[in-house]
Amino acid sequence: MVRADAERNIEAILDAGQRLLTLDPGASVAEVAKAAGVGRVTLYGHFPSREHLVDAVITRAIQEADAALDDPELAELPAAEAMARLVASSWEILNRHSRLFVAADRALPAERIRERHAEPLRRVEALIERGRASGEFRTDVRASWQVSTFFALLHTAAQEVEAARLERAEAGGVLVTSLGSLLAARSRSAG
Amino acid sequence: MVRADAERNIEAILDAGQRLLTLDPGASVAEVAKAAGVGRVTLYGHFPSREHLVDAVITRAIQEADAALDDPELAELPAAEAMARLVASSWEILNRHSRLFVAADRALPAERIRERHAEPLRRVEALIERGRASGEFRTDVRASWQVSTFFALLHTAAQEVEAARLERAEAGGVLVTSLGSLLAARSRSAG
Incomplete structure (x- = not known):
């Protein structure tokens, strides 16, 4: 159950990341977290830096x-x-x-x-x-x-x-x- | 006199920057200041960021x-x-x-x-x-x-x-x- 949640979050973060970076190559980690509906702590738990996310x-x-x-x-x-x-x-x-x-x-x-x-x-x-x-x-x-x-x-x-x-x-x-x-x-x- | 000092410092910083970055593209601002024989505060007074220096x-x-x-x-x-x-x-x-x-x-x-x-x-x-x-x-x-x-x-x-x-x-x-x-x-x- 926990693992399924994590996978859904990762998927949502990658979807939001792709969408936002396609609109604005300078989109921030905070903006991506917000658009993905997850907290920044959750995002950083999966992607420790903006570089990892990109x-x-x-x-x-x-x-x-x-x-x-x-x-x-x-x-x-x-x-x-x-x-x-x-x-x-x-x-x-x-x-x-x-x-x-x-x-x-x-x-x-x-x-x-x-x-x-x-x-x-x-x-x-x-x-x-x-x-x-x-x-x-x-x-x-x-x-x-x-x-x-x-x-x-x-x-x-x-x-x-x-x-x-x-x-x-x-x-x-x-x-x-x-x-x-x-x-x-x-x-x-x-x- | 002050202006001549500033010009000498800038010249020394640029010389050191060129020498160090040519050896190591990742050379830091602190390393450049040291090699130029100036303090970091002096360097930042002329070049507010590593990007400006490069x-x-x-x-x-x-x-x-x-x-x-x-x-x-x-x-x-x-x-x-x-x-x-x-x-x-x-x-x-x-x-x-x-x-x-x-x-x-x-x-x-x-x-x-x-x-x-x-x-x-x-x-x-x-x-x-x-x-x-x-x-x-x-x-x-x-x-x-x-x-x-x-x-x-x-x-x-x-x-x-x-x-x-x-x-x-x-x-x-x-x-x-x-x-x-x-x-x-x-x-x-x-x-």
Whole structure:
């Protein structure tokens, strides 16, 4: 009974945290506790700091997002086309969670955010390895660099939209274009 | 006399701050005060928070770096070659200051760090505009996006080196390659 209560409280706190941080990346622990209908002491019992709370909220959001990226058709497509689709769907998800991302970016070290993306990282890695093996993607830079630039450009697009330097509606296309030229094996004439 | 003392103290604090943060991005205000040979009260009199101190240290470092980027030959070269040279020299500077950059990245909002780069931003912007006008660089994405990806990839390279996923010595070449393919006007055959 006690355990069920605790689980309900955690669920309510994470729901409220996600909702509030999506509206305002600077939302406080007190505001989240209030919106979740729990006391601050209860909240701190589960999440000892704001950093822990933000971490738990984005970990859950990334798990949900990763399930949405699980598109069985990707494996059937040539790597470059599959990549364009993966970029577009990743952006769509990031776009929905862009303020949550800003909150995470402020509250957590970059390496922690990267660790929390282990599942989507593996998807991107696998696709990049496939494109390198098929000759569609360039192999004169490390695969790990290509994986990191994938996330870096998504991150940059989110910041550009947040700073009103890029229209939300154009960001997906810009990302597909930019990651496409970053990854493409160099045609001889482009040398 | 009092003003000269204050200026000497500020200079000593900034020198110590740059030295310590370059060794350890987590260096504390107390450590900086000690190394500068001033009391904490004196330090806080000039820099009311660690954030103010880190901000002042990187602002000075960026000013010095920007002077080093002032290469009159750049204007003589085709935009693509000038860009390769600007990327390489920017990386060399960032590389020297990479821990300082990590300190700034942790202590300051991304938009603040961008504001502090106003001078180098203008150099990159001017070169991108020149390459777009000459047809060397693609024009199907915004110039502001190209400027932001320039800084994003430098930033990513610094993080990759810090995380030991990229060799310091190879990062400059990887950046020239990646930014080159991001910016290059698309050859028809690559379509």
